[in-house]
Amino acid sequence: MLDIDPRHPGAGTALGIILIQQRDYDQAERLLEPIAARREAPWQAHNALGVIADMRADHATAQGHYARALEASPRTPLVLNNQGYSRYLAGDLAGARQALRQALNANPNYDLAWRNLGLVHAREGDYETAIEAVARSGDRAKAYNDIGYISMLEGRYQDALGFFEEAMRLSPAYYVTASENARSLDQLIRRHGVEAIN
CATH class of the missing domain: 1.25.40.10 (Tetratricopeptide repeat domain)
Structure with missing residues (x-):
């Protein structure tokens, strides 16, 4: 030591x-x-x-x-990002968005803050903005897969399926991950019935 x-x-x-x-x-x-x-x-x-x-x-x-x-x-980006993610976890989406925007004002190239801001927008159902934010922290296929996963966790199965399919279409690298997520989604639909996707 x-x-x-x-x-x-x-x-x-x-x-x-x-x-x-x-x-x-x-x-x-x-x-x-x-x-x-x-x-x-x-x-x-x-x-x-x-x-x-x-x-x-x-x-x-x-x-x-x-x-x-x-x-x-x-104005320390790391702390503002952590504060925003903490608020996201606690369900305070408005507070999370505010802290994450402050982190990005301090460092516009902070990939993790972009990803976390995308998660906030996804939870709010603003998928287009969510995809754009998450895509800034990585590639577009990953963004579609990640937003699809959030949608699946929240029971928005039809939306999730569309995102997984788009991830598979955009990149062979995400084919395995997105198809596994799509299989999990199929199991959820079977377990909860067709009405779960409406």
Whole structure:
């Protein structure tokens, strides 16, 4: 193990982030909480604790950490994106859209924020805007597949099927993924009946 003093705010935060990447959330949280409790806590510590809270579906706690991170470092695209995704997970689509647009104002080339903004538009049923946003973070076939998957999870089966078919048409690379999703969709339709797609 490297000789790192976890009491040093910068080193402790870096180690906490490494622990999150290794999926050791409990140890990361134990390390990061005392750092975040300091008056001059690095914004990265609060951001990391927000990510842990979101992974535990404690979105209110996550939002508190993202707010503290933004107090220390306003307009940081990473934090704004995480705040937006947290709001998306909590069902606050208007708040999610606002935070993600702020992230994109700070960094118009932030692919993950474009993808997350596309997910918000998909949940709102604005598929055309969703496809355009997600396509900015990757290729168009992937965008159709991803939006189809969101539609399937929300029970919009007919829409989902159309998106999967378009993904398969656009790219042979997505043929396997999109066709697997289409098979899953077919099973859902069989389980819930034809009326589920109307």
